[in-house]
Amino acid sequence: MIGRIRSQTVEVGRNVADWMENRTGIVTALEHFLYEPVPKRGAWLYTLGSATLFLITLQFLTGILLLFYYVPTTDHAWNSVYYIMNEAYFGKLIRGIHYWSANFLMAVIGMHMARTFFSGAYKAPREMNWIVGVILLLLVIGLAFTGYLLRWDQDGFWASVVGIKIGSYSPFLGPYITHFLLGGDVVGPATLSRFFAIHVWLLPAAIAPFIGIHLYLLRRHGEFGSEFEYSDRLSKLHERRRQEEYARHEEGGEERE
Numbered sequence: 001m002i003g004r005i006r007s008q009t010v011e012v013g014r015n016v017a018d019w020m021e022n023r024t025g026i027v028t029a030l031e032h033f034l035y036e037p038v039p040k041r042g043a044w045l046y047t048l049g050s051a052t053l054f055l056i057t058l059q060f061l062t063g064i065l066l067l068f069y070y071v072p073t074t075d076h077a078w079n080s081v082y083y084i085m086n087e088a089y090f091g092k093l094i095r096g097i098h099y100w101s102a103n104f105l106m107a108v109i110g111m112h113m114a115r116t117f118f119s120g121a122y123k124a125p126r127e128m129n130w131i132v133g134v135i136l137l138l139l140v141i142g143l144a145f146t147g148y149l150l151r152w153d154q155d156g157f158w159a160s161v162v163g164i165k166i167g168s169y170s171p172f173l174g175p176y177i178t179h180f181l182l183g184g185d186v187v188g189p190a191t192l193s194r195f196f197a198i199h200v201w202l203l204p205a206a207i208a209p210f211i212g213i214h215l216y217l218l219r220r221h222g223e224f225g226s227e228f229e230y231s232d233r234l235s236k237l238h239e240r241r242r243q244e245e246y247a248r249h250e251e252g253g254e255e256r257e
């Protein structure tokens with residue numbers, strides 16, 4: 001019974017996919033977009049970039065939902081977060097996902113960077129993708145830093161004070177960075193407005209095109225190391241198919257005789 005339901009469901013799924021494919025070509029396009037050969041050895045480590053992409057997408061989606069209730073002013077920010085946590089439908093869940101996915105994102109992006117480093121994927125001709133990766137890392141760190149102040153509690157407030165203070169010691173640019181981030185002399189309403197604008201508009205708008213460039217460059221060069229093993233495996237597969245075909249042909253000939 002269960003087997004029949006399963007095969008019927010598969011059949012329906014296949015028919016829907018065929019229908020869509022005939023009219024839009026979406027299945028071929030998705031296959032083209034999603035399939036990327038990776039080296040056989042350590043193949044799972046090549047999923048870390050996609051995991052980073054998944055987490056950052058989750059951040060964008062949950063962030064948009066949080067904006068329905070969050071108010072970026074010093075007298076309402078903390079209260080609006082309290083409201084999200086205690087009153088809004090699924091508020092706790094959505095804020096929880098935003099918070100934990102931000103934490104995992106930092107860990108996963110670090111692991112992705114370590115994988116590309118240790119597999120030597122930063123070498124020619126992939127240097128540009130490494131550079132774009134570093135830019136993405138800095139932008140993501142910027143997201144984490146600016147997001148912390150938005151809840152406007154003691155933790156976020158003092159962490160931002162310390163962070164801005166560290167930035168103020170940068171050579172030459174220190175005073176400009178401090179002034180740009182603070183919007184005044186101390187952390188206050190102008191700082192919250194600026195961090196909000198940077199967290200919600202500036203950095204996501206900057207990250208999106210860099211992710212596009214990152215994925216374009218990946219497609220252009222392919223995963224580092226995949227070409228050797230794949231061409232090797234493909235030629236073995238073609239050879240086996242050729243022999244099977246030959247054997248079938250021979251059998252057919254014998255039967256006719």
Ligand code: HEM
Binds near residue numbers: 045046113
């Ligand atoms: C928002 C952050 C990032 C996203 C969404 C992202 C996404 C991806 C994806 C999906 C891939 C292909 C799958 C894989 O190899 O895991 C990839 C490859 C790559 N990434 Fe990232 N990445 C990010 C950050 C970084 C960082 C911080 C670096 C290093 C500084 C980096 C360097 C690379 C390199 C060099 C490749 C090519 C790998 C190869 O050819 O084997 N990426 N990235």
